Amino acid sequence: MEYIADAIKIAIEEFAKLPGIGRKTAQRLVFFLIKRKPEELEALAQAIRSLKDRVRYCSVCYNLTETDPCGICSHPGRDARMICVVEEPNDVVAIEKTHEFKGVYHVLGGALSPLEGIGPDDLRIKELLQRLQGNVEEVIIATNANAEGEATAVYLSKLIKPMGIRITRIAHGVPVGGDLEFTDEVTLARALTGRTEM
Ligand code: ZN
Helix, strand or coil: CCCCCHHHHHHHHHHHCCCCCCHHHHHHHHHHHCCCCHHHHHHHHHHHHHHHHHCEECCCCCCEECCCCCCCCCCCCCEEEEEEEECCHHHHHHHHHHCCCCEEEEECCCCCEHHHCECHHHCCHHHHHHHCCCCCCEEEECCCCCHHHHHHHHHHHHHHHHHCCEEEECCCCCCCCCCHHHCCHHHHHHHHHCCEEC
8 A cells, every 4th residue: 555645544544443444434434534624633533532531430330421420320310229230331321212211320341251251350240249239129131132141141140139139131122132232212111111030
């Protein structure tokens, strides 16, 4: 690619690292950006920089937030006795969109996956158990409906059941193998209300 300026080459390489962006798309994005006004590019650069400067994990639920504790954990209208366990911050967004859930969350940071070498210590399971020492009545497991999500749900259920806390799993209106974040709001709301005991 000697015929492409270095700065462009570097930008293409960076874009190509993003999920779902192949080399061709990366190239298209870069050539699109180069035609924009400097202030538009600066706004984009600033938005990217702010991700690391301003966003951090909530020290209670591990959702992404600019304030600690996050807006959900510190909201007086949310019921802290009900904890919905999800894999990623994306999943919190998906469930919040349903307006169906008035409890709080716990973001594990992934799911158990022996194949990828992700074990219990790599997820925020210890932190979840710690939270359960407080006044918690129900834990709703809303991990994804794939093999890893199911394994995680079963693992958590075995840990939590002996503590005498109600543990439920969201119903499988969520398509099998489906990621929560790609499930439509109506289906997800139904999955929440139709949750079953584990
Ligand atoms: Zn929080």
